[in-house]
Amino acid sequence: KQEVTQIPAALSVPEGENLVLNCSFTDSAIYNLQWFRQDPGKGLTSLLLIQSSQREQTSGRLNASLDKSSGRSTLYIAASQPGDSATYLCAVLISNSGNTPLVFGKGTRLSVIA
Amino acid sequence: KAGVTQTPRYLIKTRGQQVTLSCSPISGHRSVSWYQQTPGQGLQFLFEYFSETQRNKGNFPGRFSGRQFSNSRSEMNVSTLELGDSALYLCASSLGQGVGYTFGSGTRLTVV
Numbered sequence: 001k002q003e004v005t006q007i008p009a010a011l012s013v014p015e016g017e018n019l020v021l022n023c024s025f026t027d028s029a030i031y032n033l034q035w036f037r038q039d040p041g042k043g044l045t046s047l048l049l050i051q052s053s054q055r056e057q058t059s060g061r062l063n064a065s066l067d068k069s070s071g072r073s074t075l076y077i078a079a080s081q082p083g084d085s086a087t088y089l090c091a092v093l094i095s096n097s098g099n100t101p102l103v104f105g106k107g108t109r110l111s112v113i114a
Numbered sequence: 115k116a117g118v119t120q121t122p123r124y125l126i127k128t129r130g131q132q133v134t135l136s137c138s139p140i141s142g143h144r145s146v147s148w149y150q151q152t153p154g155q156g157l158q159f160l161f162e163y164f165s166e167t168q169r170n171k172g173n174f175p176g177r178f179s180g181r182q183f184s185n186s187r188s189e190m191n192v193s194t195l196e197l198g199d200s201a202l203y204l205c206a207s208s209l210g211q212g213v214g215y216t217f218g219s220g221t222r223l224t225v226v
Contacts, residue, residue, distance in 0.1 A: 034214055043120075043204055044217035089157070101147060101159035101170055102206075102215060 002027045002094055006105035013080055014113050021075040021108045023090035028068045034102070035064050035075050036089045044089065048075070080112045116140065118207050118218035126224045132193040135221045139186050139207030145169075146188040147215065148180060151202040160203075163188055164210075195225045 003026045013019050023033070032051045036044040048057045048064040050073065056065040063076040073090055087109045091102040119138040127133050139146050148160040159172035163182035180190040186207075192199055202222050206215040 032214075036217070041202070041222065043118075043219040044206075046214060046216060049214040091157075101162060101172065102149075102157075103159075104149075104157040106156040 002030075002092060002103045004090060004092055004103050004105035006088075006090060006108050008108060009106065010109040010111075012111040012113060015080060015082060017080050017112075018076070018078050019080055019110075021077070021088050021110070023073040023075070023105055025071045025073075025092050025103075027094070028071050029094065030068065031093045031095050033064075033066055033073050033090060033092050035062075035073075036091065038087045038089060038107070040087075047088075077110075080110075082112050082114045085110055085112050118205055118216050120203075120205050120218035120221050122221060123219065124222045124224075126226060127195050129195055129197060129225055131195050132191065133195060133223060134189055134191050135203055135205075135223070137188045137190075137205030137207075137218060139188070139205075140216055143207035143209055143216075144186055145208040145210060146182055146186065147206045147208070148188070148190050149204045149206065150174075151204055151220070152200075157204070160190065192223075197225050199223065200225045 005024045034049045035047040050057050050066045061078040066073045087107040089107040091104045094100040121136045145164045147162040149157045151157045161180050162170045166182045177193045182188045202220045204220045206217045208215045
């Protein structure tokens with residue numbers, strides 16, 4: 001059974017710092033991995049999607065990497081801003097056959113202090 | 115283009131009642147998934163529909179049910195509500211497996 005873990009559960013950093021959020025999964029046979037952001041009481045906003053054949057994806061100040069063999073993904077946020085404060089979730093899709101849902105980690109709650 | 119729309123945004127129900135939540139996917143998306151989010155359990159998968167057929171179901175009791183209409187809109191129903199059903203219910207739509215999911219803003223259900 002696929003399990004996704006995100007460590008740390010919470011992180012507080014000063015504005016301007018570069019930071020890395022970690023996501024690990026137990027079964028390396030994934031189809032893709034998606035990073036989401038969730039603001040308090042709100043839905044999920046997709047940040048980056050990495051297919052299993054890719055090593056990384058970039059969008060603005062965000063860069064996500066994927067190492068399937070070690071069961072790890074990282075989300076790198078450059079020059080953090082107070083507006084980046086949110087919970088960040090990673091989710092893996094095991095197969096594109098239609099029989100499997102996204103499996104989520106419990107998230108990392110990020111606070112960026114001005 | 116319009117995103118995933120969930121209605122209502124907030125609901126307060128009494129134990130024993132039933133509730134219906136609605137989700138309108140992005141135009142052209144035929145896959146709709148439902149998730150329950152609670153502080154203790156995180157995001158848990160409820161079910162997924164594709165072209166009006168349930169393709170997958172999570173480990174929830176039979177009180178939780180859903181359906182999808184021909185226009186891809188989906189509803190989920192929870193009968194005989196319990197206090198533990200209080201949660202944020204999220205709907206996600208996708209063009210198909212493997213191309214990423216777009217989530218709605220959720221429906222916050224409170225059972226008192």
